[in-house]
Amino acid sequence: MGPLELISDGRSVKIGGPRERVVLAALALRVNRVTSFAQLMEAVWDDDPPLTARGQIQSSVSALRRLFTDCGLPEAIKTHASGYLLNLSDDDLDSERFSKLVATAHQQIAERRTADAAATLRMALSLWRGPAMDGVQSDHVARAASVLDDGRLTATEERLRLDLELGRHEELVSELLTLLTENPWRERLYGFLMLALYRCGRQTDALDVCRRARAVLANEMGIEPNQELRGLEQAILNRDPSLDSPSDAGSRGTGEHVACPRQLPSSIADFIGRDDHLAEIKRILTDEQTDAARYAVPVIAISGRGAVGKSALALRAAHELAESYLDGHIYADLRGLTGGNATSALLARFLRALGVESVLPDDLAERIEMFRSRVAGKRLLMVLDDVTSEEQVLPVLPGSPRCAVVVTSRARLAGVPGAHWIDVDTFDDATSMEMLARIVGWPRLKAEPEAAAQLVTYCGGLPLALRIAGARLASRPQWRIAELTRRLKSEVRRLDELSHRGLEVRSSIALTYRSLPEQAQRLFRLCALIKAPDFPGWTAAALLNTDLRQAEDALERLVDVQMLDTKVGEDGQLRYSVHDLIRVYAQECLTESETAEERDAALRRMLGARLALAERAHRKEFGGDYTILHGSEPRLDLAEWDTHDLIGCPMKWLDNERAALVSSVRQAAEAGMDELCWDLALTLMSLFEIKGYTDDWRETSELAHAAAVRAGNRVGIAAMLYSLGTLHMTQNHLADADHSFTSALEIFEAENNLHGQALVVRNAAFIDSTWARFGTMLARYNSALVKMRAVGDLIGEVHILTSMAKFRVDEGEFDEADRMLSGALALCGQAGYERGVTHVQTSLSELYLATGQLGLARRALNDVLRTAREIGNRVGEAHALYGLGVVRRREGRMDSAEATLAHALSVAEGVGDRILVGQARHMLGDIAIARADYATAGKHIEQAMWLFEELGMLLWQAKALILLSEVHDDAGENELMKADLEQARCLLAGIGAKQSDRLLRQLDEARSALVPESSRG
Incomplete structure (x- = not known):
């Protein structure tokens, strides 16, 4: 979005000559999609490519590959049969980042978050550095880039519309004049300028803009302004009230009212990002109540984790509602206040603030009665901050429905009757960035955009963390943002760095942690061992070495106080996750409270549970331990777990748990648990093969292979060579596959592992068939078949029989092929391997096709297609x-x-x-x-x-x-x-x-x- 640039580590990399620039531009315009040779040739030479065009394109791509390799992206350009694919993430390409931000803004508009949407669009538009693909010499690229330019202008118009809605008309006039000079045929811009001028009190100028629009459109294009512009002109002539600024329409009187008490602390100056919540609170406390609610005091209960900004929201709402509660505003921070004496002392404070000067009764019940009598009939607003239980709230609730109460709590206080719940979550990246900008200024953030984005990531959307980070930067104007992100990079010191002049993230989290019972505290600490993005409830049972019920109780305590987040997974099961900064604190507690032996034992239980469940999923899918090898690592005993409910459909379970299972292989490798590592990696192979998750397949196999090599685990080494060879074979890198199988077979033979030999020889035979080495293929298939039968691998037999049957069909030996396929079907039934039937059906369809039974072939293939799509x-x-x-x-x-x-x-x-x-x-x-x-x-x-x-x-x-x-x-x-x-x-x-x-x-x-x-x- 501007001149074509390749930026690496903050520096611009020279791309090369004009041809390389055109090729890169054409690939970038179709990022993550294949760009054909024909499209590349058209981009470089239009309709007149030379005879050497294909070779020149290949040379240009090779040069670009070297550039990307130097920039740390060796896999950026991938070769496909019809051309090339530029493989970049959304954050690597400015146009993709722009589209992502614009989509976010549209979602915010749909959610009526106007200010957020306008800020997001400003951030998106700030990515532009000039006309798209400026300087690239290609008509083809220019035509495609014009779509990007049009998207920029459309986003600009939408941002202008939002700014007008927010009452920023005075700021927009000069910008609109400039835009109209550059884009005189955009009728929306004329309308925006007319409205902005009118709201600035410049009615004559607004009408003059409409006359200018009419002249330009008539002279240049021969058309009249559209109905919208003509209607706007008429409304301006009539001074229609609907044209007034929303801020003018919503202004309120400023009359002074004497009220007592006024205890609200001040609201923060950089409050941001809670417009929807504020609107909801004000609506609830200002709307007419229903008959049912008319006699009950309205209670707003704001819940959320520590440091998420509950208190800031409560105070801002209280200040904005202050004029509606003329008889006073009382406030109390209830952190750490528990028990009857604390409640009695709190009521004494409130009564004195309300003007009670007489001696107060000692009895708590009498003080409650006195307080309710004192506030009866008054318009009083009460803010109770950082409440920990219902017992703190219920005694001090006013009896008068004209009063209102705003409560903040880390837990949802379900025992407060009739409370309206407001759940406060962390900020998104755009809001986080805007909050930082309010503290340190946009110029400083724009000077280091990557460091600013990283800082937002480290703060995890927590307003307190963002405020601390911003305050540290504001107090050190000589610091680069990158210096603070460097300090925050280390998880060991991150909470130390998020501290500034009395503000501290750690103390906020610690307060919640110390309020938990012992079992929940231990689970919280052990959650630091979970490296997956989220996890199911049984993970807690493994960590605590307890049953599922006790683990779920501990989990719910953590959820109640917002130390864990929850969501419903695709399988309908509840899943839990830990916020990054809370995880850092959990790691600190884990190191302080658990010995190395206890940490290692808990990790082994968790990883052992995942291995045991993955193993059961494989057995459930394949009918037994077929086409798989297992190691000697002890499994967690799952006898007391209902694994049927946990697993359900095996392949869907494996798919849902994929991120956690891959993370488990990584953790096992890091912890030196080589036996568990290779066993789990091999168990996952069937999922990766069916779903096409080749990146995960490669990563887990390579990690497990390296772990086995370090430990001298020869069976593990061979198993992972077999897995990597199968991956190479799946990707048609047959020479690499052949090499891996040869090495794996040597080790399996030396270790006398018959099952491993059978699996490797079976796959090596497939390579022989591809290379038309049919004699070797048959010998290997027969050898593998004997070994499979010796170890009782029924599904291994199925695979071999279907492969041999295919060869017999090609040779015209139809009776022999039919015999083999009938045997394969019988074995699938014996094992209970339903999905294997579709594998056999594929080979049967080839037999039917070869013998002219086209109807049977079609029906078999339709069954295969349906099953394949069902399981992905x-x-x-x-x-x-x-x-x-x-x-x-x-x-x-x-x-x-x-x-x-x-x-x-x-x-x-x-x-x-x-x-x-x-x-x-x-x-x-x-x-x-x-x-x-x-x-x-x-x-x-x-x-x-x-x-x-x-x-x-x-x-x-x-x-x-x-x-x-x-x-x-x-x-x-x-x-x-x-x-x-x-x-x-x-x-x-x-x-x-x-x-x-x-x-x-x-x-x-x-x-x-x-x-x-x-x-x-």
């Missing part, structure tokens, strides 16, 4: 779509086949299945040939060829060459056609399988057709 298996979805596309091609339904295969291609590209990408393009090329669209066919087949060659898929490479020969034949390129067929012959000659022999016979027939009859013999 994107890889399975892509394969089912591909199979359906092939079926529809065979049925002659070309349009449907093409659409289905295009969808399969898109999904396959999304999950990175390059084998399937190549096969889908091959079939799309075949359809294009059938339609005599040889140009389209050539594009698809050449891309498929490139993939097959890269992956070493000789058989498919030969198939693609045979199709390509038809394209060259149509073009009259006989030499190229002959070369295609000869190359295909060379590839097929060394395979030695029935399917390759069939293709060779077809080639011989084609060759005979090419040779003139007179030259034969």
Whole structure:
């Protein structure tokens, strides 16, 4: 949003020549989406690319990759079959940050948070440094960038509308004049300027603006101003009251009233961000009461964690309502005041403030009666701050409904009858930034935007933390913001740094902690061991080494005092989380109160529980410990837990717990728990494979592998080599997979681990099949099958039988394939592995297709597709779509086949299945040939060829060459056609399988057709 720049560590990095700048701009305009070669060539050369265009694009991308690597982003640009993808987070790209802030502003507008929305839009617009992609020499980029520029102007107009609504008309006149000079055809800007001028008392100038708008639009565009402008002109002529500023319309009288007492402390000057809460409080205390509520004193109960700004909100509301309560305002800070004597002393204070000079009765009940008699019929406002229990509130509630009470508490005081609850949460980033700006000024924040954003993150949206951080910066004008963020970076010292001249975050949290019973205090400390974003209730049972009921009681105590947050997960279960600054305090308490042995034991229980539950989820899904290895780490005993209710649907449970499970692998690695680490990482492999979570798969396997290497855990090393090899295989990095499997097999054989050998050999055989090494493949599958049967892995047998059946189908051995698939189905039933049936159905569909049973093939693939979508298996979805596309091609339904295969291609590209990408393009090329669209066919087949060659898929490479020969034949390129067929012959000659022999016979027939009859013999 401005000149194209690449910023790293606060410095601008030289991008390169004009071509590199255009390529980067084109990729950035389609961030996180594939930009095709055609689009890149159009951006660089418009409609006239040179013959070397593709090579020049690749060279430019290589140069850009080096730049991103130097900036610490080596994976920023990813290669796809059709082009490249710029992979950046929302915070890495200014246009994405802008869009995110604008979306936040729209949400705030919907929530009627006008001031917040205006501030958010200002922050979004401050990201702009000039016209989008300024200086990039490309008509294509300029056209795309114009959309960004239009979005900027639209956001500006919306911000102006909000500012007018907030009564800031005087500030806007000069800005609107400038904007209209630059954008004379934007009718909304004319309307805004007219309204701003009118509200400034400049009616004549406002009408003159309308006349100028009419002249510009008529002369330049030949149109009249729209109805909105014409209506506004008429309203200005009539001095319509609806045009008055909201601030003018809402002004109140300032008459003086004598009232006693006036005990409210002053409100803070930098109060911000609670407009909705303020409006709700004022509405409740000023609206006419219903008949039911007319005789009860209205009570506002503000709850929230320590340091979140409850007291600030209560006092601001009290001050804004002061004129409605002319008989006085009384205030008390109840922190630490408990028991009957404290209540009696508090009532004495209130009575004296209300003018009682006589001797007060000693009896508490009599003092309560005296207080209620004294305030009867009065308009009195009472603020009770930092209440800890209902017992502090109930005795001092007035009896008169003309009074009002505002209570703040860290816990929800459910025992206060009729209370209207206001739950106060932390600030969002935009509000946090605006609060800091009020303390230190926007120029200082804008000078260090990244450090300011980090500071907001460290403060966690707590107003007290933000106020302390801002005060420290304000008192040290020579400090850079980065200096304070550096100090806050260390969690060990963060609470020490968030202290300034009597303000302290730690003491606020400590007050709540000390009020808890012992069991809840211990759970609070142990929560510091949880590194996941959130956690379910059973985690507390594991940490405390107690049953679920006791753990839930302790959790609820922490929730009551806002030391834990709650939300309902996607599975409907309650989940808990700890605010970052509260977690820091919990870590301090943990270190002080628990020995290293106690901390280690609690961590092992928690991680052991997650392993035990993940293991049960796997068993429930697969019917037993199939296709998995386990280590010797002790599991937490779950005998007293209802694991059915905890797990429910196994794959959904694993998905919901994914973040916590990945965090557990990380923690186990850091703690040196190598056996638990690799066991859990391998148990998670099935989830990652089905859902396509390759980043989590890689991270957990690499962490567990490193932990096993450090500990010399050879089985763990082999298990993780197997996992990493499977990941490489899934991503079609077959050479890397083959290397990992070879290393894993050597260790499993040395350790005499038969199950590990079976798993590795099974997967290595798949690589052989891809590389058309069918003899080796069959030997390995047979060897793996024997081992699977020896260890009783029924589902491992299923996988092998279905893979071998596929080969038998390709070889034309249909009876043998049918026998194998029938056996696989029987094994799925024996294990109770329902989802495995869909795996077998995929192979059955290929058998049906090969034997001409297209209806059966279609029904089987539709079942597979439905199941894949239900569980979110994107890889399975892509394969089912591909199979359906092939079926529809065979049925002659070309349009449907093409659409289905295009969808399969898109999904396959999304999950990175390059084998399937190549096969889908091959079939799309075949359809294009059938339609005599040889140009389209050539594009698809050449891309498929490139993939097959890269992956070493000789058989498919030969198939693609045979199709390509038809394209060259149509073009009259006989030499190229002959070369295609000869190359295909060379590839097929060394395979030695029935399917390759069939293709060779077809080639011989084609060759005979090419040779003139007179030259034969």
